[in-house]
Amino acid sequence: QLQLVESGGGLVQPGGSLRLSCAASGFTLDYYAIGWFRQAPGKEREGVSCILGSGGSTNYADSVKGRFTISRDNAKNTVYLQMNSLKPEDTAIYYCAAEPTSWVVAGCRPPLFGSWGQGTQVTVSS
Numbered sequence: 001q002l003q004l005v006e007s008g009g010g011l012v013q014p015g016g017s018l019r020l021s022c023a024a025s026g027f028t029l030d031y032y033a034i035g036w037f038r039q040a041p042g043k044e045r046e047g048v049s050c051i052l053g054s055g056g057s058t059n060y061a062d063s064v065k066g067r068f069t070i071s072r073d074n075a076k077n078t079v080y081l082q083m084n085s086l087k088p089e090d091t092a093i094y095y096c097a098a099e100p101t102s103w104v105v106a107g108c109r110p111p112l113f114g115s116w117g118q119g120t121q122v123t124v125s126s
Contacts, residue, residue, distance in 0.1 A: 002026040002115050009120030012086055018122060020081040022096030029072055031106045033112055034079045036070060038092035038122075047082060048094070050108035057079050059108045064073035073101075086124045093119040 003054060008020040022034065035050040049070040050059045058070055068081040096111035104112040 004117035006120040022079040040092040048107035050105045
């Protein structure tokens with residue numbers, strides 16, 4: 001059974017950093033696209049960053065380019081989201097999702113992904 005478990009969220013001051021982890025089980029990353037998405041209160045879920053499990057292709061939302069980095073460790077079957085220079089507007093629940101189709105990385109939109117984790121809260125506040 002495919003399962004995704006996010007961790008690493010928390011409370012951080014503006015300008016701080018967090019690293020989110022998405023641990024996958026029941027499938028192998030190599031054959032999947034993995035995405036990080038977020039949803040703030042009263043807003044629609046949006047794409048943050050996506051990566052091809054086999055490597056070589058990533059995508060970032062304009063709002064996080066230069067601050068966030070997505071990476072994967074296939075030996076650990078885990079995808080990470082390193083978030084630096086965090087801003088209050090980054091506050092949201094962050095979700096990871098998986099889809100066994102490579103082309104979804106280019107779109108990196110929630111409707112393209114079929115399997116989701118439960119989410120982890122990120123709060124950026126002084």
